[in-house]
Amino acid sequence: MPTIQIVSIAGCALLLLIVLELVRQRRFLERYALLWLFSALVLLGLAVWRGALEVIANALGIIYPPNALFVVAGGFVLVLLLHFSLAVSRLSEQSKVLAQRQALLEERQRQVEARLESEAGDLSSPSSSDAEASARDSSTGTPITSATSSNQ
Amino acid sequence: MSSGPSFLAVVPAYNEAATVGSVVRGIREHAPTFDVLVVDDGSTDDTQPIAQDAGARVLHHPFNLGIGGAVQSGFFYALEHGYDYMVQVDGDGQHDPQELGRLLEAMDADYTVDMVCGSRFLSEDQEYPAPISRRTGIHIFAFIVSRLVGQRVSDPTSGFRLYNRRAIALFARDYPHDYPEVEAVLMLHVHRLRMREIPVRMFQRGGGSSSISSGKSLYYMVKVLLAVFVGLARRRPVPGPGDEAPVAAVHSI
Secondary structure (H helix, E strand, O other): OOHHHHHHHHHHHHHHHHHHHHHHOOOOOHHHHHHHHHHHHHHHHHHHOHHHHHHHHHHHOOOOHHHHHHHHHHHHHHHHHHHHHHHHHHHHHHHHHHHHHHHHHHHHHHHHHHHHHHHHHOOOOOOOHHHHHHHHHOOOOOOOHHHHHHHO | OOOOOOEEEEEEEOOOHHHHHHHHHHHHHHOOOEEEEEEEOOOOOOHHHHHHHOOOEEEEOOOOOOHHHHHHHHHHHHHHOOOOEEEEOOOOOOEOHHHHHHHHHHHHHOOOOOEEEEEOOOOOOOOOOOOHHHHHHHHHHHHHHHHHHOOOOOOOOOOOEEEOHHHHHHHHHOOOOOOHHHHHHHHHHHOOOOEEEEEOOEOOOOOOOOOOOHHHHHHHHHHHHHHHHHHHHOOOOOOOOOOOOOOOOOOOO
8 A cells, every 4th residue: 555545544534523522512503513524534435445546537638547536535625615605605694784783772772771760850741753754755846955055 | 853854963973082082063154954973983992982972863883894784884873764865974174064055056956966076186176185186097997987877977986975765765775885885876876866966165085094105005906996996897786774784695504
């Protein structure tokens, strides 16, 4: 058995063991665990079963079969990286929306608290902001320059 | 207060403690019909208390989202509270609150217009005080954008803009991330909303530092050009906020 195959098998087996251990400790979400397990298993399989590697190497025109293993490994790495870029994009979009919602809620809470405080002093006056908002809805057609004409 | 259209001025500010107070006071003085909302985009200085003391409402982001996210929070707020018109006034003191009345006049003069944009380059009598490199960059964008939307757009990077309800609703759903102004012009065009420009004065920045430093301007050019052309290739460029992002694996976790 050539040295390169022993090294390949050892490397792939180590990768598989690390992945299994991380899965065992539940350090991954399942779908990342599956991606990595699949990659590690395929690589180990190719490292052990030289015949399959030679078929791949011939099909791709690779003269030295162990290089085919690197090609396959590189392919997995690319797919995983792409997957992570998508995941990071999605997470940052979601955290942006969360931050915006949180800021809006905080401001609303401030307004509600201020209103409660002022109502505590004057219980008889009803709150009117909803009524104002609906009145605004129905009034878009009116001319608007008069609103600032005092400044011109 | 219960009748007539309602107005919101949104002031995005990131570490603008030196200028945000005077911007807020300027709006309240020169355009008293506007409610003022400062979007404090995760500032680490006193932007928030200063804005509140000046009489503005404040949205405080827990961390920095960038100018696009800050302005979009303003659109959310305007939409949620049923404002009829929203104007964006930068927190660095670059925009002159005295010009707000002219933006409103332009919007009022033509009901088919959904966004009125203050342009630095339309008035002949004043030169915009900016380095030649930045002006050149802006003119390149202006040329490309004008071709794409079939209308002369002299200052596509200006953030001094007045929006009506349709524009508010569109941009609350989807507003570009990093350097949003140029892309926003194209989004309007794609969604068949109309814009026009009017000449305005702009000042040099009052303090702080621009979001576009000279070292980043090349990155800015490339990023915006990429966004422009990718945006063209995308027929419906709208994931709603809170929707699954289009890249998501749907059955997650």
